[in-house]
Amino acid sequence: MECKGEEPKFDDDLATSLSGLPSRIVAGSGFHGFKLHVKNSGSHAYQRVDLGVFAAQIDEDDFFVDTSHLTLQYKDPATGKWTGISLDENDEGAGYLGYTGIKAKESFSVEMRLAVDAKAPAGLGFAISIGMYADDEGNCVSSGDDGYYEFDILKAGSASGDVNDSRPQGGSKPLPAKPVGDKQIEPEGRLAETGAGSALPVVALVGGAAVAVGAGAVFAVRRRRATGSGTAAADTAV
Template sequence: MSASASEGPVECGGDEFKTDKNLRTSLSGLPSKIVAGSGFHGFKLNVKNTGDRAYQRVDFGVFAAQVDEEDYFIDTSHLTLQYKDPASGTWKAISLDETDEGAGYLGYTDVKAHESFSIDLRLAVDKSAPAGLGYAISIGMYADDEGNCVFSGDGSYYEFDILKAGTAPGDPGNAKPQGGKKPLPQHQPAGNTKIEPQGHLAQTGSSSALPAIALAGGAAVALGAGAVFVVRRRRNADSGTAA
């Protein structure tokens, strides 16, 4: 049985949402430290379906931001996030503008039963960025047969340190997934970009009638997650424990 989308736009209201434990998104290869002005750093969005269901359409998003831990200010103005279009091999922008309803939106594709694939990403921090804390999140979403929005089951986010331009990062290693659930926003149609990951065959006749459910409000997801982990870090600092 395939997960199908209902006709027309789908909205997800408030805190009432569903998650699908079989559909997972994650990030890998993101450095735990990025020096401002050091150019692009490659990493991957990983998608994994561990279940027996096929999904006609799943919309994906990735968002990144910088956080000022003193006043909780969220800033995306120094960051540039891109994904590599698997079909053309060209790099395309993922909006990080908090005022853009399509912020964080990457694209959609079908996901077959027991299928896994990855999409190349890269992130740059411009040389004028202040030192501080950054984070990135990934998300997947589809509409079920009743028109409800269902989100990928993994709620992890990834922290990385932004170092002042000219700093030697040493061997930073990769950012590790942080536990806990990221808040999920209300969703409106915002993006409708079809992607075909490498080695992934297009599903014929599947998408034209499906609603353009997207990750509008991706910024809201990320901003909420940022507030959550900043508070966690502050509490841990106050109690003398490591984050």
């Protein structure tokens, strides 16, 4: 089932964000923890919201997206076990974490961690978070924020120096197109109140080609802007 409508829809009451993601990661330095935050600032509940996080490395010269050196996991709030998230750009369910219901004015966080293996070349990485649900008309609606997070990948053995948290960058992030994935999560260890039925689509958060094409376009535009303003392209990295 495809999401209806060609133009993406956004809900400013629903927000996802990341915190604690390092601005620099040395290849081969193990896992680095951060958090996915989900917030409903509205007075209405969401029956089902699909959540995802995607991370990748990108070559700043040809904008080639590579996920082969990255490992992304989240800690299942119900079991406390670390669970892998697919980063295969050929996987329609890449980036998919799970779904849950969200009460009015509710917010919660999910622990995440990211590792870059020792063979990764130095370069630029990025991470995005997405929340999405189906409205009454079958349209897929995305969380209102549109930021993504950059981090430098340093070659193995490098000194990381002082490392700050990556901050959200402006600009568009790739959005999903196909409904894929169906795993319930229980934020904060509670049973998610989804009430989900077969009529609700299951949303692929950041699948495959959308990420590769969308991310390349984002970085290409940013680099052109930086070059046009006389700023070195490398200065766009956090």
